[in-house]
Amino acid sequence: MSAKATILPSSTSFRGRGRIRSTGDRHQLLALALIIPAALVVVAAMIVPLGYALLMSLFDYRLGAESKGSFLFLANYLRFAQDRLAINSLGITILFTFCAVSCEIVLGVGMAVLLASLPAAAARFLRGLYCMPLLVSPIIVGLLWRYMYDPTFGLIYYFLGLTGLANYFGGLQEPGWAIFCVMIADI
Numbered sequence: 435m436s437a438k439a440t441i442l443p444s445s446t447s448f449r450g451r452g453r454i455r456s457t458g459d460r461h462q463l464l465a466l467a468l469i470i471p472a473a474l475v476v477v478a479a480m481i482v483p484l485g486y487a488l489l490m491s492l493f494d495y496r497l498g499a500e501s502k503g504s505f506l507f508l509a510n511y512l513r514f515a516q517d518r519l520a521i522n523s524l525g526i527t528i529l530f531t532f533c534a535v536s537c538e539i540v541l542g543v544g545m546a547v548l549l550a551s552l553p554a555a556a557a558r559f560l561r562g563l564y565c566m567p568l569l570v571s572p573i574i575v576g577l578l579w580r581y582m583y584d585p586t587f588g589l590i591y592y593f594l595g596l597t598g599l600a601n602y603f604g605g606l607q608e609p610g611w612a613i614f615c616v617m618i619a620d621i
Contacts, residue, residue, distance in 0.1 A: 491510055492505060492507055492508070492510070494506050526613060530613060530616070530620075533617055534617050534621055537617070541621065579615075
């Protein structure tokens with residue numbers, strides 16, 4: 435008679451049979467349970483509309499006559515590439531994005547390094563202070579910046595007037611200055 439040792443299965447060898455899963459498996463299931471709803475929201479709110487917009491860009495649609503749209507393939511993109519105003523707008527958008535994001539990254543990393551070197555109580559206070567603008571509605575922030583850039587009553591023109599530079603600053607009225615002003619407000 436051969437001596438066969440009876441080995442009891444571990445809790446991880448029979449997955450899905452009602453046995454208790456290991457801690458690592460439970461953490462993976464929890465991670466999936468938390469990620470899947472967020473991924474579905476991203477797909478529903480961003481990916482699907484982006485795909486639909488790209489699909490619709492291949493057609494010629496008129497408002498009120500959507501059912502009569504004709505397939506143009508890349509003709510809309512060719513027309514866009516030939517429009518100087520559209521290319522200028524694209525260039526300004528790229529410039530704005532590059533400059534604003536670069537400044538935001540540099541300032542964000544700089545503030546993180548500063549906060550890491552401060553005592554814990556001061557770092558917590560400043561972290562809360564830095565996050566306050568995130569709690570304010572973007573519409574209100576936009577209005578505040580608009581009033582600050584007002585040439586008659588704006589705070590920025592007031593301080594520039596004290597230094598004698600108000601006449602050299604175009605603010606939101608001049609295109610060259612306007613992109614700079616909007617970048618500052620965004621940052």
